[in-house]
Amino acid sequence: xxxxxxxxxxxxxxxxxxxxxxxxxxxxxxxxxxxxxxxxxxxxxxxxxxxxxxxxxxxxxxxxxxxxxxxxxxxxxxxxxxxxxxxxxxxxxxxxxxxxxxxxxxxxxxxxxxxxxxxxxxxxxxxxxxxxxxxxxxxxxxxxxxxxxxxxxxxxxxxxxxxxxxxxxxxxxxxxxxxxxxxxxxxxxxxxxxxxxxxxxxxxxxxxxxxxxxxxxxxxxxxxxxxxxxxxxxxxxxxxxxxxxxxxxxxxxxxxxxxxxxxxxxxxxxxxxxxxxxxxxxxxxxxxxxxxxxxxxxxxxxxxxxxxxxxxxxxxxxxxxxxxxxxxxxxxxxxxxxxxxxxxxxxxxxxxxxxxxxxxxxxxxxxxxxxxxxxxxxxx
Numbered sequence: 541x542x543x544x545x546x547x548x549x550x551x552x553x554x555x556x557x558x559x560x561x562x563x564x565x566x567x568x569x570x571x572x573x574x575x576x577x578x579x580x581x582x583x584x585x586x587x588x589x590x591x592x593x594x595x596x597x598x599x600x601x602x603x604x605x606x607x608x609x610x611x612x613x614x615x616x617x618x619x620x621x622x623x624x625x626x627x628x629x630x631x632x633x634x635x636x637x638x639x640x641x642x643x644x645x646x647x648x649x650x651x652x653x654x655x656x657x658x659x660x661x662x663x664x665x666x667x668x669x670x671x672x673x674x675x676x677x678x679x680x681x682x683x684x685x686x687x688x689x690x691x692x693x694x695x696x697x698x699x700x701x702x703x704x705x706x707x708x709x710x711x712x713x714x715x716x717x718x719x720x721x722x723x724x725x726x727x728x729x730x731x732x733x734x735x736x737x738x739x740x741x742x743x744x745x746x747x748x749x750x751x752x753x754x755x756x757x758x759x760x761x762x763x764x765x766x767x768x769x770x771x772x773x774x775x776x777x778x779x780x781x782x783x784x785x786x787x788x789x790x791x792x793x794x795x796x797x798x799x800x801x802x803x804x805x806x807x808x809x810x811x812x813x814x815x816x817x818x819x820x821x822x823x824x825x826x827x828x829x830x831x832x833x834x835x836x837x838x839x840x841x842x843x844x845x846x847x848x849x850x851x852x853x854x855x856x857x858x859x860x861x862x863x864x865x866x867x868x869x870x871x872x873x874x875x876x877x878x879x880x881x882x883x884x885x886x887x888x889x890x891x892x893x894x895x896x897x898x899x900x901x902x903x904x905x906x907x908x909x910x911x912x913x914x915x916x917x918x919x920x
Contacts, residue, residue, distance in 0.1 A: 592899035603910025700890030792825030799829030
């Protein structure tokens, strides 16, 4: 007798609600920017995001109804990593300015976003077959090489996404039973590489300096001749690297408890850069207030709850680690984005899942949710 599948309607409706909420906020945050800065219709960004939402939801439904156990195959696990690495290599040469976008006419894709579902699938496949030997060198070497290759390729142009990928890997490996000494080595290596990639781009270094040493007192002691600060300001997009985060905090603080009302944000009127993308949480706080922020955070808590429920109820190890990887990717990314907007961590340029404008981010997030829903359906 065929197994009766049970859709996790709580998770499904939560994701649907977050996407719809995101569409409303994208329209509100982008309408003025579209007209004043880009000289297009006020609905330009909204309609593009709506189109991506329709396509991405269709893919979510396909993934949800497909038995996730069919993905427990080396062909899927390694092909996903290989395709993403190939796309990252191609975009590195085609997009000489930012090394981020693969463009074809009006269509554009950010390959680094596809690294998230690819990594989740790879971790689930690899760990499910080697849980008994997770600390063996024959397990550690290939998984370390794979994760490092993906993270390094992504970090060249998108350090924020690389942080999410490495953070997710460490959490999943910890749960899988990786010894603390290896985790410490990974953490130290990750910090060193992170510092290297920050120094590699002057604007990244400028943001880090502004966050940790705004008045440059410590930097003045370390580098009295100002060589480091001079390098950091070479290609900084603004002479004030902390400008975005300060404007975002003003937006959140202005909203109070109930907010100024939809479409009533003042900061989106060219005061807050990237108001409809990476810093959309600031507009959420300004227009919907503390209540809207709690609603949004509650949505991500539901994703965490249902993801962990699927992890504990999955009938096999592959399903467990697929559910865990997917959940950690989405929740960790949301946590980092909100922390950036509230000036709790340095600016990393990372979108808020389901809410920020960006077709690649929305596609990646909904593919991940389709995978999680598939595990939930078969977990019962």
